[in-house]
Amino acid sequence: MANTKGKVTGFLLVMHVIFVVLFGLFVDYNDVASPQGKASEGGSDAAVDGKDPSLSFYYPMFQDIHVMIFVGFGFLMAFLKLHGFGSIGFNFLLGCFLIEWATLVNGWFKIIETGESKIFVDVVELIKVDFALAAVMISFGAVLGKVSPIQVLVMALFEIVIYNLSLWIGESVMEVTDVGGSIYIHAFGAYFGLAIARVLYKTEQTTSPKEGSVYHSDLFSMVGTVFLWVFWPSFNAGLLTGDARHRAVINTIFSLAACTIVTFAVSAVTSKKNKIDMVHVQNATLAGGVAVGSSANLMIHPFGAMLAGTTAGIISVVGFKYIQPALLRVFKIHDTCGVNNLHGMPGILGAMISAVLCSIATPEIYKNSFDEIFVRSPTMQGGYQIAGLVATIAIAITGGTLTGFLMKLPIWDRLLREELYDDNAFWEMPDTSDYGSISPSDDKEYQKIEGVDDDEAGSSFSDIKKRKSSGGSSLNQQTE
Known part of the structure; x- marks a missing residue:
């Protein structure tokens, strides 16, 4: 233990x-x-x-x-x-x-x-x-x-x-x-x-x-x-x-928005059933914020921020769909949350974008900010x-x-x-007796509800409670 x-x-x-x-x-x-x-002499907001x-x-x-x-x-x-x-x-x-x-x-x-x-x-x-x-x-x-x-x-x-x-x-x-x-x-x-x-x-x-x-x-x-x-x-x-702060806010918002749109599109197209994967929506939609991080204060311009977010969204979805399984199969790297897809590869992309923007920077573009940044x-x-x-x-x-x-x-x-992946080892678990017996330590993906037959096991808790409160003597009593 x-x-x-x-x-x-x-x-x-x-x-x-x-x-x-x-x-x-x-x-x-x-x-x-x-x-x-x-x-501050400049006032409270200076x-x-x-x-x-x-x-x-x-x-x-x-x-x-x-x-x-x-x-x-x-x-x-x-x-x-x-x-x-x-x-x-x-x-x-x-x-x-x-x-x-x-x-x-x-x-x-x-x-x-x-x-x-x-x-x-x-x-x-x-x-x-x-x-x-x-x-x-x-x-x-x-x-x-x-x-x-x-x-x-x-x-x-x-x-x-x-x-x-x-x-x-x-x-x-x-x-x-x-x-x-x-x-x-x-x-x-x-x-x-x-x-x-x-x-x-x-x-x-x-x-x-x-x-x-x-x-x-x-x-x-x-x-x-x-x-x-x-x-x-x-x-x-x-x-x-x-x-620079104002630019960073603007660039990040546009990058995130573009990334989110592309994530939904690419998630569906990579699915055999043309369906959106919630894992992609939960994670890949954020990759735009990572990708524009190193260049958030640079003159990437709104369209450049959108391109960064677009690229990040594609990379992240592809990472979840294809690269993460390959890393597990070839290198035995098990990544529970897919951090390589949300943080690792978009972070590398962000560094590459900043390298390009730094290389083409001029005093004429950045004016008084040039010496502060470079x-x-x-x-x-x-x-x-x-x-x-x-x-x-x-x-x-x-x-x-x-x-x-x-x-x-x-x-x-x-x-x-x-x-593994189980709260029961370290947490006091709530009493679920009102809904039958559900054990977070059971190796089955779903523990069947106590007293419910196979036809009823897929029913929601609310449906079962309704049947129970309607006068049935047991949870497995069938309603007319």
Whole structure:
């Protein structure tokens, strides 16, 4: 049994105590949040630098990103028919755990780079913390339903450190522009998670009848999709100011809209029955936000953003339909949520788009923004965009592989076959006695309702209750 009594409780409480002590030693308010802080001279809505961030300017974006992390990602992963509690609940736990840990690790890397004496927090730093959370949530999607809670927490501990290492190399050493995280967040999180999935691969992961969705679980997942879709412009524009922020919002909206239209079209045409696949709608419709991330602040123009979204939608649907099964068959990479299709390949596309746009940039096009965006010649910057992508993926795969072997140690409560994709091992399950006996641990795809014959087993709960309340002595009594 993977649920060793007291292990998760002890791990969480010990780590939390350590985090509290470290916060006491290292973390303090930034000047703007301290009593001696001064309000921005430009007024409450003015854009200001990171040393004195305006709460009213950044908090709406932070709020949107926060909703994406806790509602969007959580519900998006709720498609598994017997793993809804784990998808939403462990996403919630993981997010809170990482708010503390990522604040510390992000801050330590900043101390190393700037020489500051402490970790000074403000709303801008909280946005950066949420970006780190997003990378881990993406990786979590690759191993969803196949790891125990303590394995997920161990993964998060190490991934945040490796994420910051990758980010430092990309931003500070190579100076790659990636405002929406196509490279640093999406590509990194996807290939870190896929590397772990490969290390943890077992044949029973692919043969379990519990892996899959039902009608209502897909509806819950669509709630996550809609939240992510609506708030994605804030994710890509969150740390920007001025005309770059405005451009990022516009570009992301057009890219997402184009991606959604193409997803529906391509999903139907790739179906033998000309039907739309809900998996494509839940995931591929979001690929446009990923693809335009690296170039959200660049002069891609609305039609260019639409082309990016169109390409991303095609790539993502093709990925779900053909590439994901091939990765499983050839490389034994089992990707529960299809993160390669939503985050990995669209992230690579985003890096390539940014490389092209950087290569053709001129001062005449960007005017006063040119020196703010580009630190070297446009041609060289284009090359650095690709180099940054390669470095990020290499770090992600290496770090994910090492983390996967660590997670594979028996001490971390590895799941048994019957515990895969199943909430029953870690959650108190609700009483379903009013509707018969439904066991989330049953290996059958649908557990027959107690006392219902074969003809009635497919009936809905509401129909059965109506028959029961109409005077029948048992659930299998037939109505006239």
